[in-house]
Amino acid sequence: MGRFMKIAAAGAVMMGLMGGSATYGQEIVGLITKTEGNPFFVKMREGAQAKADELGLQLRTAAGQFDGDNDSQVAAIENLISAGAIGFAIVPSDSSAIVPTIQQARDAGLLVIVLDTPLDPIDAADATFATDNRKAGQLIGEWAAGTLGDEAANAKIALLDLSPNQPTVDYLRNQGFLEGFGVDVKDPNLIGDEDDPRICGSEVTGGAEDGGRTAMETLLQKCPDINVVYTINEPAAAGAYEALRAVGKDDGSVLIVSVDGGCPGVQNVKDGVIGATSQQYPLLMASMAMEAIKNFAETGEKPTVTEGLDFFDTGATLVTDAPVEGVESIDTDEGMELCWG
Amino acid sequence: MSMDTQPASLSATPIAGPNPIIEARGLVKRYGRVVALDHADFDLMPGEILAVIGDNGAGKSTLIKALCGAVIPDAGTIKIDGSPVHFASPMDARKAGIETVYQNLALSPALSIADNMFLGREMRKGGPFGRFLRLLDRGEMNRRARAKLSELGLMTIQNINQSVETLSGGQRQGVAVARAAAFGSKVVIMDEPTAALGVKESRRVLELILDVKRRGLPIVLISHNMPHVFEVADRIHIHRLGKRLAVINPKDFTMSDAVAIMTGAMKPPGMT
Amino acid sequence: MSDDAAGSTLAEKGLNAGAHDVASFEDTRHGPLRRIQGFLHSYPTAIPFIVLIVGILIFTIAAGTRFFAPFNLSLVLQQVTIIGVLGIAQTLIILTAGIDLSVGAIMILSSIVMGRLSVVAGVPVEISFVLGLLTGLACGFVNGVLVALVRLPPFIVTLGTWSIYGALIILISRSETIRSQDIAAIAPMLQWMGARVALGGGAILTAGSIVMILLACLVWYILNHTAFGRHIYATGDDPEAARLAGINTKATLIGVYSIAGLICAVAGWVVIGRIGAASPLAGQNANLDAITAVVIGGTSLFGGRGSIIGTLIGALIVGIFRNGLALAGVDVLWQEFAVGGLIIVAVTIDQWIRKISA
Numbered sequence: 001m002g003r004f005m006k007i008a009a010a011g012a013v014m015m016g017l018m019g020g021s022a023t024y025g026q027e028i029v030g031l032i033t034k035t036e037g038n039p040f041f042v043k044m045r046e047g048a049q050a051k052a053d054e055l056g057l058q059l060r061t062a063a064g065q066f067d068g069d070n071d072s073q074v075a076a077i078e079n080l081i082s083a084g085a086i087g088f089a090i091v092p093s094d095s096s097a098i099v100p101t102i103q104q105a106r107d108a109g110l111l112v113i114v115l116d117t118p119l120d121p122i123d124a125a126d127a128t129f130a131t132d133n134r135k136a137g138q139l140i141g142e143w144a145a146g147t148l149g150d151e152a153a154n155a156k157i158a159l160l161d162l163s164p165n166q167p168t169v170d171y172l173r174n175q176g177f178l179e180g181f182g183v184d185v186k187d188p189n190l191i192g193d194e195d196d197p198r199i200c201g202s203e204v205t206g207g208a209e210d211g212g213r214t215a216m217e218t219l220l221q222k223c224p225d226i227n228v229v230y231t232i233n234e235p236a237a238a239g240a241y242e243a244l245r246a247v248g249k250d251d252g253s254v255l256i257v258s259v260d261g262g263c264p265g266v267q268n269v270k271d272g273v274i275g276a277t278s279q280q281y282p283l284l285m286a287s288m289a290m291e292a293i294k295n296f297a298e299t300g301e302k303p304t305v306t307e308g309l310d311f312f313d314t315g316a317t318l319v320t321d322a323p324v325e326g327v328e329s330i331d332t333d334e335g336m337e338l339c340w341g
Numbered sequence: 342m343s344m345d346t347q348p349a350s351l352s353a354t355p356i357a358g359p360n361p362i363i364e365a366r367g368l369v370k371r372y373g374r375v376v377a378l379d380h381a382d383f384d385l386m387p388g389e390i391l392a393v394i395g396d397n398g399a400g401k402s403t404l405i406k407a408l409c410g411a412v413i414p415d416a417g418t419i420k421i422d423g424s425p426v427h428f429a430s431p432m433d434a435r436k437a438g439i440e441t442v443y444q445n446l447a448l449s450p451a452l453s454i455a456d457n458m459f460l461g462r463e464m465r466k467g468g469p470f471g472r473f474l475r476l477l478d479r480g481e482m483n484r485r486a487r488a489k490l491s492e493l494g495l496m497t498i499q500n501i502n503q504s505v506e507t508l509s510g511g512q513r514q515g516v517a518v519a520r521a522a523a524f525g526s527k528v529v530i531m532d533e534p535t536a537a538l539g540v541k542e543s544r545r546v547l548e549l550i551l552d553v554k555r556r557g558l559p560i561v562l563i564s565h566n567m568p569h570v571f572e573v574a575d576r577i578h579i580h581r582l583g584k585r586l587a588v589i590n591p592k593d594f595t596m597s598d599a600v601a602i603m604t605g606a607m608k609p610p611g612m613t
Numbered sequence: 614m615s616d617d618a619a620g621s622t623l624a625e626k627g628l629n630a631g632a633h634d635v636a637s638f639e640d641t642r643h644g645p646l647r648r649i650q651g652f653l654h655s656y657p658t659a660i661p662f663i664v665l666i667v668g669i670l671i672f673t674i675a676a677g678t679r680f681f682a683p684f685n686l687s688l689v690l691q692q693v694t695i696i697g698v699l700g701i702a703q704t705l706i707i708l709t710a711g712i713d714l715s716v717g718a719i720m721i722l723s724s725i726v727m728g729r730l731s732v733v734a735g736v737p738v739e740i741s742f743v744l745g746l747l748t749g750l751a752c753g754f755v756n757g758v759l760v761a762l763v764r765l766p767p768f769i770v771t772l773g774t775w776s777i778y779g780a781l782i783i784l785i786s787r788s789e790t791i792r793s794q795d796i797a798a799i800a801p802m803l804q805w806m807g808a809r810v811a812l813g814g815g816a817i818l819t820a821g822s823i824v825m826i827l828l829a830c831l832v833w834y835i836l837n838h839t840a841f842g843r844h845i846y847a848t849g850d851d852p853e854a855a856r857l858a859g860i861n862t863k864a865t866l867i868g869v870y871s872i873a874g875l876i877c878a879v880a881g882w883v884v885i886g887r888i889g890a891a892s893p894l895a896g897q898n899a900n901l902d903a904i905t906a907v908v909i910g911g912t913s914l915f916g917g918r919g920s921i922i923g924t925l926i927g928a929l930i931v932g933i934f935r936n937g938l939a940l941a942g943v944d945v946l947w948q949e950f951a952v953g954g955l956i957i958v959a960v961t962i963d964q965w966i967r968k969i970s971a
Contacts, residue, residue, distance in 0.1 A: 036780070036783055037779070037782070037783050037788060037893055037894065038788065038894070039788040039789060039790075042783075042787070042788040164945045164946045164949060192944065201939075201942070202945075203939060203945065204945050206894075206897050206898060207894065208892060208894040208895050208896075208897060209790070209888035209889075209890050209892045209894065209895050210695065210884065210887060210888050210895045210896060210899075211897075211898075212888075213887060213888055214692050217688055217691075217692065218935075218936060218939045218940070219939075221679055221680075221685050221688065221936070221939075221940055222679070222939070222940055222942075235790060235890075235892060235894050235895075238790070238792070238793060238888070238889070238890055238892075239888050241793075242793065242807075242887070242888055242889045246809070246817075263789075264789070264790050264792050267792060267794075268792065268794075271794055273794070
């Protein structure tokens, strides 16, 4: 299988290279995402492309075959090095396994900007532009607790996570949500070690509608009185809503919260499917990375980090039409203007 | 196959009596520089068991494949009942009434005996179920399969629905022969039917071959086993170096003579 | 049909009768183990059926009435519907000794075509629905032609088309989900598979589950009572023997892959019914889950043996285990562990049963 994947990866890289508008004489920059399919990365690519065109850079994009496909990303970096790129932005599939390859690229003089998911260790990259996923989780946790008010003490929580191996984004959002809601999370980097009786359980969704629906159905069987549903992303939230609708719980008695801020997601907030979502800005992340690489090539200056954090925070905003006092938010109309995908 | 239809008078060895069922003349087949068939002739008379023997590489399997449509000769003619035929596939040969029992039997192990006997020519029920729903007539196929097996004395196989892989080697051979006998209207060709069998099972299969002959079907028997050949064959076609070297009567020659002719150690009769 | 039923009740008797056949034919089938092997050989779905019953018993003890309730059991049926329909397609392919890695991609591609044409492009829903089905049929046909005529190994062919159909999903959908609310407003017919029928005692069936069962009956009929079905088994069992016996194995293969593609498109319709939306992200695990259901259901990866009923039971086993373990509070990692164990056991038993002819 490994070899097939490598061949497939090489193919994917080739496609990426051909895809870039091949104008000679332009400086080459790269963008490597986890997968081709996810709207989040598609938007990221669009943002990077627009900025690269504006700055007169030649963008080459590549992606893995699936979430966690390190081999394809290694091959993509190697290709960028040999193509003489001046730098690239990457959303790492495997935060630690990619580090030696990134070191190679930096040794070769490329500026490496990590997007969305920090490396382990975080300083293995020249800079990290990310949404603070823990913060994004905290926002929806605080919103849910604020919406319930005193009833928050009696809440019954369903946690719809991403995948069994708990990638970084998975535990950051999950644990952030629980912290925001006021649950003692024990190890802040581990899902499932909490013993708060308000938590019904955690199921994985694969970040998609079908997984979200099945996970919600299972948890509803376990605890029919669930009234707060955390979801890893908006597709999973849409699936969870279908499960609730099937048992007549789509009357607003159950709060669904999510993270991403894609346009269908914000539309779902507007339609009352999702109570609140933390909106992130992948387009902004990618276009800022293109600017930083260009700037580095001209001046040798590396981007700085946000104060108090070890990365540059591109921000997360709570989107809801039912604001809660003490939690800053924007409404869905504003959210629609800023949304992606 | 060559398109020139040679007149029957070119026949090298005129045969007295009735006309042959299969008559092949001047068959040529080359594989690159290897000549597998070098102007080979072949005659099968009605009601006989004709054994085909030959050393490995003599071209006898290519000859048989040409007769059953699995190989298309480069030149030469094949006539069935006196009319020329051109087989493009085993299907064509089957349509002409030539059934072959291949050495690997061409049975599907996981399917039942009845399924195997009717494989590729299943019967459908009459009426709307058969026409629109393509419903198989299981009952009729089972009945016919059972009847054919009893005819050949194989009805000790009691359950027509048991899968072929649960049968012994001899029983499988029996099923394959019964299938050929059931559908072969002109000729049954058997390729090494006893090669994989033990003594007792070989005996059963030889009896089966004689049974089929008694029912009036001529048989072409390809075999390496001289005792078996001499036991059942009426005539023996000896193949050597891509052509028919001789046809002998087993009553006039010993087994060692036949082997000697086949290997070139002895001159064939009539070529003194 | 009646004759067939009578025949299969004779199956075991026939095995024993084999011992008394033609005097000379030896038989070595003795002892209880051989007897079990013979029984399983005649009734290959017995094992998955027993596993299903045992699984239900265990989870009833472990998770109580939360598990063994009409509503929950009907919920499991709803949850396995997508996998069940895909599994039916995959069973057909695996019976020919092939494998189709692209079934999940064909399913999603078809659902995207249906959803996008009707909601975004404004094509009448009936037409986009038919075009969606034709998309599945065409994808399967391409697989079949590559396997049968170009004579490439099915694994390689469908590994390639998996990527191709996957890329088409992204290109056509532009990575955008068509939301449930939009489909409900513009093309509600696409959500018909999600329609619910209440049975007694809290059990609820969806149209999708009923369609899955009807589809299984139809394919069962084709496999067992038409010549084409017999040819599918024969082609998978021993392609050379099938060809010599007069079966057009190429046409059979192309037919099987095309029908499988069409069934995948039906699965795409079922997906829209279940999640409401037409999403390029859905069905990521469906591919492997469907193969798992087929294998656990007793269909041999070597072709030529297996059944549709087995596949549905296999899908139910996976659903029951996931649901039961979750209700019993078992971590997701251990759920995956259990399903993996089931696969290994299923394939081991298959290998053992196949040795009966050795």
